[in-house]
Amino acid sequence: MPTPPAPPHWSALPNAPAPGTALLCQRDALPDGQATLWELDTGGGPGAAFKLLLLRDGLVVTAFVNRCAHFGVPLAAKQSQLIFTPRVSITCNVHYMRYRWSDGVCEAGECAGESLVPVPLHIAEDGALRIATSGG
Numbered sequence: 001m002p003t004p005p006a007p008p009h010w011s012a013l014p015n016a017p018a019p020g021t022a023l024l025c026q027r028d029a030l031p032d033g034q035a036t037l038w039e040l041d042t043g044g045g046p047g048a049a050f051k052l053l054l055l056r057d058g059l060v061v062t063a064f065v066n067r068c069a070h071f072g073v074p075l076a077a078k079q080s081q082l083i084f085t086p087r088v089s090i091t092c093n094v095h096y097m098r099y100r101w102s103d104g105v106c107e108a109g110e111c112a113g114e115s116l117v118p119v120p121l122h123i124a125e126d127g128a129l130r131i132a133t134s135g136g
C-alpha cells in the first residue's frame, strides 16, 4: 500500500494566521468532549476567515483546519452540521470519511491514512487559546 500524502502545512493555507495569533477563545468556553467550529478573522475580509475545528477533551484542546483530506472542502459548513463522536472521531459530512479525534488520521475509505491538517495551539494558564509559536 503506498504511503498516503502528507497534509499541507497549516501556515501554507489561504488566510493562515501568524504564529501567536489569539483565538479570542477560552478553553472553558468550549464544551468538554465536543467539537467546535471556530472562525478566526485574519484580516482577509468577508468570507476569508481561517476555519478551525477545536476538539476539547478535558484540559486538552486539539485544533485542525476545517478541511477534509478527501477533497479539501470543509468537513462541515456550520456547527449544526458537524458530525462527531465525542473523544473518538470526527466525520466529514460530504462523503463521511471518519478521522480519529486524537490525531486527525482518516481511519477508512478513500483517504485512509491521510490526515486533517493539525494546527498547534498554546493554552495559557488562564485558558486563553492562541496559535503556538512553535511545535508545528
Ligand code: FES
Binding pocket: 068, 069, 070, 071, 072, 073, 075, 092, 093, 094, 095, 096, 097
Ligand atoms: S470531501 Fe470529505 S469525505 Fe469527501
